Amino acid sequence: MFLDNYLAARKHELAAGTHTLHKTTANYLKAFFKADLRIDQITKQKARQFKTDLAGGLLSYVSKRPQELSQGTVDGHMRNARTMFNFAIADDMLPLNPFKHLCQTILVDKEWHYITADDYNKLVNASPASWQLLFALCRLAGLRRSEALHLAWNNIDWEQNTILVISKENWKTKTRRSRKVPMCPELQSILAAADPGNPVVAEVIIEGLSRNNLWRDFHKIRETAGINEYKKPFQVMRKSCAQDWADYNVPVNSLHIWMGHTKLETTMNYYLKASKLEYQRAAETNFFKKECANSVQKPIKDSS
Known part of the structure; x- marks a missing residue:
């Protein structure tokens, strides 16, 4: 019930694509926690197990096109879940967010294709x-x-x-x-x-x-x-x-x-x-040019 109310409340706040992603996350949550489980019974341990099952493909049957989820996609669903449960806290339905520390920041692969x-x-x-x-x-x-x-x-x-x-x-x-x-x-x-x-x-x-x-x-x-x-x-x-x-x-x-x-x-x-x-x-810059110039030994004058 909470997830349905959340999606209905944010339908006009979120962009259509973002709302669809949140709906997908909600479907995964419903499949794992079951419809009759109260949200105040979701512990950090259960939230962590949800992430494990999601990453392991145990909830893939929820999707119309079952496929292995990348780490980035899993983290995205965990961020969505955290956002949803933050709303529950704001509505005084929960004291703490069980998904708070499960949204890891992943290393970003910066080697994308540059369009010349x-x-x-x-x-x-x-x-x-x-x-x-x-x-x-x-x-x-x-x-x-x-x-x-x-x-x-x-x-x-x-x-x-x-x-x-x-x-x-x-x-x-x-x-x-x-x-x-x-x-x-x-x-x-x-x-x-x-x-x-x-x-x-x-x-x-x-x-x-x-x-x-x-x-x-x-x-x-x-x-x-x-x-x-x-x-x-x-x-x-x-x-x-x-x-x-x-x-x-x-x-x-x-x-x-x-x-x-x-x-x-x-x-x-x-x-x-x-x-x-x-x-x-960087390859064309001589970082020690000034120091090298100052360290050049001056010729010794002939005192004879």
């Missing part, structure tokens, strides 16, 4: 116009896929060269917050060429793109472009954009805002890595 200019151009050249706009907004402005698909022409500020990412009546941003993102000259040219010419038009920029077959169509484009398959293509486009900004010495607090992250740690831990440019700069 060559890869980007190959994708664009193999794409129809609508896909070219999608790739440009994700790779050159760091927009999320859903943000790019819902972006309207009246969200473009041509005077300031910025993009306003903002929730709409039928769609909400992931964080429910609005933000402004800079437009680089290349993106300005791409959007200007597609601009219908009416500065107040509210129609979306990307039209004629089938969202139901998005992944199927993307992989066809990727194969035509001759690019190897890699994980989470639109997310790594965002990451590649953030990396470019960082390499141009954009302050991390600005990156955090432009990427639309709730926490600065997300930008630091998941989006940035030591780039080839930084390795090159």
Whole structure:
């Protein structure tokens, strides 16, 4: 009953995708703890056993597509459970959260695939116009896929060269917050060429793109472009954009805002890595040049 009430109460607070993830977590909790178990009877030991069974695949039958869960996915469900039970504490239903110390911070693999200019151009050249706009907004402005698909022409500020990412009546941003993102000259040219010419038009920029077959169509484009398959293509486009900004010495607090992250740690831990440019700069820097210059022995004058 508590889980059902929680999901109903947060249906309009959470983004649709996030609410679906919480619903999946709730289904796992119901399967393990059974419907007749009171939440004040869930101890830390039982919560820990829930995590063990979830990671071990003993609850896989709950999913429509049973599969082994990664450590990151398990930790995500544990964070969701912690959030749910924090609400129970706020409602005076529990004194302590049994999931509080079970949401481990996992080590993040930073070796994601960087989308080079060559890869980007190959994708664009193999794409129809609508896909070219999608790739440009994700790779050159760091927009999320859903943000790019819902972006309207009246969200473009041509005077300031910025993009306003903002929730709409039928769609909400992931964080429910609005933000402004800079437009680089290349993106300005791409959007200007597609601009219908009416500065107040509210129609979306990307039209004629089938969202139901998005992944199927993307992989066809990727194969035509001759690019190897890699994980989470639109997310790594965002990451590649953030990396470019960082390499141009954009302050991390600005990156955090432009990427639309709730926490600065997300930008630091998941989006940035030591780039080839930084390795090159370090390799070309003589850190002891000054000290070496000062330590050069002066020639001894002949006193004869």
